[in-house]
Amino acid sequence: MVKPDNDKLNQVIAESRRASEERGQGYRERALKMYPHICGRCAREFNRANLHELTVHHRDHNHDNNPADGSNWELLCLYCHDNEHQRQLEAQRGNTASAGPARETATYNPFADLKSMLDKDK
Template sequence: MSNPKIPDNGKLDRIVAEARRQAAERDQGYRERALKMYPWICGRCAREFTRENLRELTVHHRNHNHDDNPADGSNWELLCVYCHDNEHSRLTDHTGGSALTAEDAQPAATGNPFANLKSLLKRDS
């Protein structure tokens, strides 16, 4: 049985090594790369961020393709969560659907509901 007052150095070393491995893995992600590359300021509303509220700063993909992550960061911009939501809402409004389903959208209607309106109006007179 182990003594609870004596630390298990092997276990502590494994925990520290795992934490360092996870930090290095996160540093390879595009968010961490963007945060190192750009100032911590929202690209739309110019709100400034600190370590305390950095979780509210997101990386927006300008072309809406999350797999397009060039090393120079040219497809990224830092946006606060509010501006990021607004940007995606604007895309939804523009395409009539979400960005994920824009390419699967139904073709536009070709019928004209007012085609016979003139004859209907003449009939009453």
């Protein structure tokens, strides 16, 4: 049985995280300079105190697609960003509102003959 080299594994993970953070800071800073500090979905405004709650969403969901003009970016608050990714996951699984068999509408009307029943008691 081959024993994994934990030091090497930890180093690879640390380098990967650092590279991801550097990449993220680059496009985040550019997006914050380019766009107003407003969520693109709920229109919540952000200032210095809560700017950390404003995220950069990649419209095509590819974090490596960062064109200089920012056309693949959208500023979203944490909540709207999470909702966007949840919607994408559900769509991939086929859990959309329009998916699934159509349900039949109810046709039974319990009060259809109420008038005749009331008139019968008189």
